[in-house]
Amino acid sequence: MHITVTEIEKSYATVSAVCGVSFTINTGEIFALLGPNGAGKSSIIRMLVGMTRPDRGTIVVTHQQAHYDHVPRRYLGYLPEDRGLYPDKSVEKNLLYLAQLHGLSKAQAQQEMDHWLAIFELTERRKEDLKQLSKGNQQKVQLIAAVIHKPALVILDEPFSGLDPINQEKVVEFLKTLRAKGMTVILSAHQMAMVEKLADRMLLMAKGQVVLAGTLMDIKQQAQPKPVVVIETQQAITAVQLATLLPDYTVSLQSEHRFSVALPTTAMLSTCLQTLLNEFTVQSVSMQNPDLHQLYLTAMSAHQQEEIA
Amino acid sequence: MISRQSLIVAKWEFLRFFKWKQQLISYVIMLGIMGAIFTWQYLVDESRDEYRIAVPAHFTIENTAQFQFQRPSVSIDEQLNQLMSSETWHAVVTEEDASIVVHTAAGKKWQQLLEQVLEQYFRQQYGLAQGLTPEQLLRLSEPVSLEMRFLDEDYKGDDRPEKGIALAVLFMLLIGLTTAFGQLLMSITGEKQQRVTEQLYAIVTPQQWIDGKVLGHSLSAMKAMFTTSLVMFVGILIAVLFLSDKPLPWHLINWGVIAWLVPFALLGILLCACFMAAIAASIDDPNTSGKGAVMMITWLPLLFTYLVIDSPTGWGMTVLSWLPITSFAAMPVRLAMVELAWWQPLLSLLLLVAMLYWMRRVAGRIFLRGMQMYGKEPSWADIMRWAMSRKTE
Numbered sequence: 001m002h003i004t005v006t007e008i009e010k011s012y013a014t015v016s017a018v019c020g021v022s023f024t025i026n027t028g029e030i031f032a033l034l035g036p037n038g039a040g041k042s043s044i045i046r047m048l049v050g051m052t053r054p055d056r057g058t059i060v061v062t063h064q065q066a067h068y069d070h071v072p073r074r075y076l077g078y079l080p081e082d083r084g085l086y087p088d089k090s091v092e093k094n095l096l097y098l099a100q101l102h103g104l105s106k107a108q109a110q111q112e113m114d115h116w117l118a119i120f121e122l123t124e125r126r127k128e129d130l131k132q133l134s135k136g137n138q139q140k141v142q143l144i145a146a147v148i149h150k151p152a153l154v155i156l157d158e159p160f161s162g163l164d165p166i167n168q169e170k171v172v173e174f175l176k177t178l179r180a181k182g183m184t185v186i187l188s189a190h191q192m193a194m195v196e197k198l199a200d201r202m203l204l205m206a207k208g209q210v211v212l213a214g215t216l217m218d219i220k221q222q223a224q225p226k227p228v229v230v231i232e233t234q235q236a237i238t239a240v241q242l243a244t245l246l247p248d249y250t251v252s253l254q255s256e257h258r259f260s261v262a263l264p265t266t267a268m269l270s271t272c273l274q275t276l277l278n279e280f281t282v283q284s285v286s287m288q289n290p291d292l293h294q295l296y297l298t299a300m301s302a303h304q305q306e307e308i309a
Numbered sequence: 310m311i312s313r314q315s316l317i318v319a320k321w322e323f324l325r326f327f328k329w330k331q332q333l334i335s336y337v338i339m340l341g342i343m344g345a346i347f348t349w350q351y352l353v354d355e356s357r358d359e360y361r362i363a364v365p366a367h368f369t370i371e372n373t374a375q376f377q378f379q380r381p382s383v384s385i386d387e388q389l390n391q392l393m394s395s396e397t398w399h400a401v402v403t404e405e406d407a408s409i410v411v412h413t414a415a416g417k418k419w420q421q422l423l424e425q426v427l428e429q430y431f432r433q434q435y436g437l438a439q440g441l442t443p444e445q446l447l448r449l450s451e452p453v454s455l456e457m458r459f460l461d462e463d464y465k466g467d468d469r470p471e472k473g474i475a476l477a478v479l480f481m482l483l484i485g486l487t488t489a490f491g492q493l494l495m496s497i498t499g500e501k502q503q504r505v506t507e508q509l510y511a512i513v514t515p516q517q518w519i520d521g522k523v524l525g526h527s528l529s530a531m532k533a534m535f536t537t538s539l540v541m542f543v544g545i546l547i548a549v550l551f552l553s554d555k556p557l558p559w560h561l562i563n564w565g566v567i568a569w570l571v572p573f574a575l576l577g578i579l580l581c582a583c584f585m586a587a588i589a590a591s592i593d594d595p596n597t598s599g600k601g602a603v604m605m606i607t608w609l610p611l612l613f614t615y616l617v618i619d620s621p622t623g624w625g626m627t628v629l630s631w632l633p634i635t636s637f638a639a640m641p642v643r644l645a646m647v648e649l650a651w652w653q654p655l656l657s658l659l660l661l662v663a664m665l666y667w668m669r670r671v672a673g674r675i676f677l678r679g680m681q682m683y684g685k686e687p688s689w690a691d692i693m694r695w696a697m698s699r700k701t702e
Contacts, residue, residue: 049511078511084504089325100317101512145508 008057035205102149318521577637590679633664
């Protein structure tokens with residue numbers, strides 16, 4: 001399933017939720033929508049699902065040579081941000097109901113349910129009412145409900161929210177499994193470390209606008225973060241000493257013998273080291289690669305400064 | 310045509326509140342309560358007992374099946390002592406001046422019957438004293454024969470068993486609507502509060518969803534009507550078989566009326582359920598919303614019909630039986646009490662089907678938007694605008 005979104009806009013009363021956003025999603029990739037609360041991620045998802053329509057712009061969904069203005073229900077697996085199932089019904093009844101609504105026969109639904117419950121280690125708890133499960137396990141049941149019918153496209157709005165680190169890792173593996181099965185996945189999330197492991201491409205948004213877009217490499221190039229070096233010294237060093245020695249650099253003390261320095265340019269590294277070597281014995285110097293979290297913060301900060309300007 | 314998805318939703322909704330063990334227990338309790346009422350009535354029925362009544366020696370009153378009139382030779386004071394100290398007498402009758410006094414230990418229901426017997430005896434005595442013949446006395450004691458004759462040949466009469474059937478129809482419809490009201494309100498507002506809405510919107514269309522809901526809960530309402538009728542019938546059957554010597558009242562069942570009742574009741578419940586589902590979708594919190602009361606508008610056709618049940622050929626009942634929003638209640642009642650040409654209920658039924666189709670579409674439009682609103686409720690103006698719009702997706 002291929003999706004092309006061109007210059008879409010969406011407003012609610014006086015709030016402009018999405019302003020001229022464009023992107024494409026290719027078949028079989030994991031595409032991440034990133035951004036703070038109110039960035040417009042859920043609004044885009046709702047337009048893709050067909051719950052709302054864009055005020056301007058177009059969405060073209062292409063699947064098996066047919067074109068649609070939103071993802072047709074029969075090809076869609078959806079985990080909404082505002083989600084819930086029937087707490088007074090068992091895990092099994094909830095899943096079979098939704099699977100049959102998706103068009104599966106009872107036998108097919110049973111087979112798929114058994115498969116996914118085993119993967120999420122919930123087979124033993126299938127007869128229990130949903131309300132008896134922990135929040136994390138309920139979230140797993142909802143993830144199963146979104147994919148039980150083997151959709152061509154899965155949209156997951158905040159799939160990691162409410163999960164502990166172990167279960168977050170399980171969801172990462174689950175999403176990789178979906179990609180391996182050929183499904184296209186769109187997800188929105190705040191957990192940058194998880195997205196960095198998973199997403200083939202991503203879209204960073206703020207206040208309804210695109211801030212950065214592309215692969216992780218593309219984003220690194222676009223964000224142009226300051227180079228960061230990590231330096232270890234033989235002698236113990238204090239924050240006051242660092243501030244006195246390197247007043248023109250952004251310095252962060254990590255331990256008594258270790259600190260990081262954000263350089264305005266790579267060429268400034270030699271000047272920085274010469275100043276340090278006059279006072280301390282430097283044991284090691286290493287360049288630090290900025291992770292998605294840092295890129296995200298840098299990009300958001302730059303976007304805010306642009307807006308103020 | 311109804312889609313496969315709607316049928317799956319209907320099955321889910323039907324079974325959602327259907328807990329057969331609890332249902333069975335509640336029916337056993339209902340039967341038990343009915344049994345207890347009949348048994349208690351039987352046990353406290355004083356009309357089957359015999360009572361000994363002391364009367365003055367010159368009284369010529371004859372014994373009845375219940376009352377043994379005896380003329381003791383002892384004094385009145387002694388009779389009253391016997392009345393209080395033993396079970397020799399249940400009552401002592403004396404004459405004081407121009408009136409008759411009945412002495413008993415305490416007031417009981419059988420004494421009303423004794424009063425009637427004594428009253429009849431003294432009327433007869435006063436008649437004889439006036440020189441009336443036995444024939445004249447008999448004529449006076451007989452009730453006045455007053456017969457109502459209706460010139461409209463289609464009117465079956467208001468004391469016929471059909472009126473009982475008509476009342477039963479209204480009662481059963483009330484049970485059905487109450488069931489649908491409670492279940493739809495719980496089901497729809499519950500789904501909104503449990504945040505199931507968006508997930509289901511991504512699977513089924515709002516029209517498929519509301520169709521399934523309305524069908525499921527209407528079937529549930531029909532089931533409640535059927536089972537309540539059955540339990541009441543079984544209760545009456547047991548009471549008649551074991552506690553009464555009367556024959557079973559099979560003649561009260563009018564199969565022709567029942568054959569019409571079923572489609573009218575089903576379509577009427579579906580119509581009301583569509584309206585109730587649309588209103589319930591616009592409710593955010595059932596504990597604080599005032600819109601829940603609006604769902605009770607669906608009970609008005611029953612009330613209006615009940616108010617004109619004694620004039621089944623009047624203009625009120627005629628209008629109600631043709632109006633598609635009230636015909637589900639009025640037409641079966643009218644059918645039970647008035648002979649109608651076959652095309653009349655049929656045409657009324659077709660109008661009801663058309664109304665149901667329109668209401669289904671309107672409810673679908675309101676449902677589409679109402680279910681997407683969290684945290685605040687739409688105004689009545691919003692609801693009216695949605696109802697009149699053409700958007701169903």
